[in-house]
Amino acid sequence: MSYEWLNGEHCDSHGYLLPALLREADLIGVVGRAFDLGCGNGSIARAMQAKGWKVSGVDPSLDGVMFAKDNDPYIDLHVGSAYDDLRTKFGTFHLVYSLEVVEHLYAPRDYAKTLVSLMQDDGVAIVSTPYHGYWKNLVMALTGRMDSHFTALWDDGHIKFWSIRTLTQLFAEVGLDVIRINRIGRVPALAKSMILVLKKKNNT
Template structure:
């Protein structure tokens, strides 16, 4: 909740991985494997854990996952399907560091495009990280050629999801997301485009380090 806006209404019908996760998870596994190839501190905070399906997949790969999501139905599905996971209702607008502490990794997949106050979100992410920790953030990719293709194909209205309650309200490019992360204090920011060919990529993954 922020400024009286209810953000708990995003709904999930089941606790399974979505089609989008099929595009995102293999790159995320690879990024985590490169950054943390040994069995050191494998704690990970998932900001926007949804129905718990990603947290469950990461737990099966040896990660100790803590996560929050504002969706009441998402957390209900997660608790029913994965009762052993540490997933709770909460959002980037809460005092998450005070509740959960800091982590070497913060993962947030396909969340920031739903966020009303992205600077608050970015501050929360960097605060959740221990020094030298890494944030992995994905969001639908936007660039000149993809936007042109959407316009020419007549798919722009469907893409902008204007009639989707609690849907996408921010549309990020590498430039704007990079600027947001630098403003929050992140360094060593890099991007990877995933799904389709790069100029028409479905999503992009930002990897950024807290100094």
């Protein structure tokens, strides 16, 4: 899977994803090491570093990582994926975040296992994905937007469409509890995305 980035700047979705991530990161109470699982073009990692976080990360897009390096040659971002043994290479982190990634993956359980492996025992994970719920799906059906939303003609596009229930179940399988869920990018019932805050079950 590859995502073709055009530059190293924020894309449209970062307008609501980044503020939500920064709010949740501020609630952690400390600033330390963070891992960006699916770092894309590095624009989110740069924003996190500007807040004091020491960020490492990976993305399968060579173009994305090249744009990230063009903006900051020393940024610790690399070509790689959630299917790699990232813990052996990078260690564990107080914060692991992954924005708009899980909907692109054929093997989300492997992704979830990698996510939890990167977390310190007292660490926090923040994950976002497009929101799906009854009222939003109904509005899309009534307004004829189902085809454009489900992006069947987008090469390397979304292949999994998560609800709060299914994503919570995925992370429960690997020992993570959902601490908080926020729907962002419109009114909650029609939200563009949802962002989940997760901790290991024995550290909630």
